[in-house]
Amino acid sequence: MADSVNFVVLGDQEVAASLGKKGTATDMTMYDKKEAGVIRTYTTPSGFPDKVQPLLQVINLAEYVIFHVNKLDKFVGEQIIALDMLQKKNGLLSHTYDVDENTLNTMIKNTVLVNYPRITQDKIKEESDKLSQISKEGNARVVIDHCFDVKGVGTVILGKVEQGKxxxxxxxxxxxxxxxxxxxxxxxxxxxxxxxxxxxxVGLAVKGVSPDQVGRGDVLCAPGPEQISTEIEIDFAKSPFYKGDIAPNQMCLINVGLQIKPAKFLSISPLKLTLEKPVLYNKGDICVILKPESTSIRLLGSGTIK
Known part of the structure; x- marks a missing residue:
């Protein structure tokens, strides 16, 4: 059986096209290659920066980060904050010659990116090829990113075996x-x-469900510790870069795994949220709170679900 390694490609998304063959393309675009018994998948948030949601979703799909910075702007800042909030500790960092290294160093200070090896752009393939599979044991669990109907096949689900077999x-x-x-x-x-x-x-041909019953972020799993609720409490830390206030009854979006759900603040301390539709989570999952309409940073803060 082939090993699998999943990357998110941030900064200059064009880098992904040099690493693999283009596959599924929506607001996230996937490139993959199979070489020496290893399947490597490189996903870009092609809907970003117009929308911030795909950024969080593709980061959650990956074990490793390839971040090639080709300019310094607020969107690079958002990507750095998202990686830090989601605690993505395994990555490679490179930048073009015209990016000021001192400014970049200031931007990544006190984040997980400080520990990413610095490489030059021509070394991205070589260095990323050295990174090996990270498996997670436990009950079978597939997180879904796409679902559609295929003529003659029926419902097809695309996703990642997040845990188990x-x-x-x-x-x-x-x-x-x-x-x-x-x-x-x-x-x-x-x-x-x-x-x-x-x-x-994986691509799964399945029976028992139609595409309109399946959403991105839904999970196929063997019974386990998953919890489903329309109310959650999180151990919240507000981003120092988000300048707006938060108050009870304000609306926001939350991100857990690949799920994006509308929510409302019930209380601020402790931070409790109520949702129109149930969210699926395990205790300790990271929840990111976002406001897509914000004109500055769109990521309010994050915390683990209690």
Missing amino acids: IKQYDTLKLLPAGIDVLIKSIQMHDDPVDEAVSPGR
Whole structure:
């Protein structure tokens, strides 16, 4: 079975096209390659900077970061803050010659990016190829990023085996909906396989659910510690870069994994949120609060779910 390594490519997103072959393209675009028994996937938030949501989603999909900075602006700042909030500690940092290194150093000070090895652009492929698979043991869990209908096949789900292992003919629960879903077949890098382990990217032909019942961020899993709720409390830290005030009854969006949900502040200390639609989480998951309409930074702050 091939190993799998998943990258998010930030800064200059064009870098991804030199690393793999273009595949699924929506507000996130995926490039992949299979080389020496390893499938590497490089995902860019192609809907960013117009929208901040895809940025958080693609970071959550990756084990590793490739950050090639080609200019310094508020959007680079947002990417740095997002990586730090989501605690993405494994990455590579490079920049073009016209980027001022001192300014970049100031921007990444006190963030996880301080520990990223600095490399030149021509070394991105070589250095990223050295990074190996990071698997997560536990109950089978697939996080979904796309779902559509394929003529003659039916419902097809694209996602990442976040944890554990899945096999052909497994029946898993689609959460938060609670629907039983049978896996008819599994593909990895367009090749049929009988099983897939974390953190493999998979295409699943499934039975028991239609595409309109599946949303990005939904999870296919064996029963485990997942919790579903319309009210959460988080151990919140506000971003020093967000200048607005937050108050009870204000609306916002929250991001947990690949889920993006509208929410309202119930209380500020402790920070409690109420949601129109249930969110799926494990205790300790990171929740990022965002305000897409903000004219400055769109990331308010983050914290772990209690």
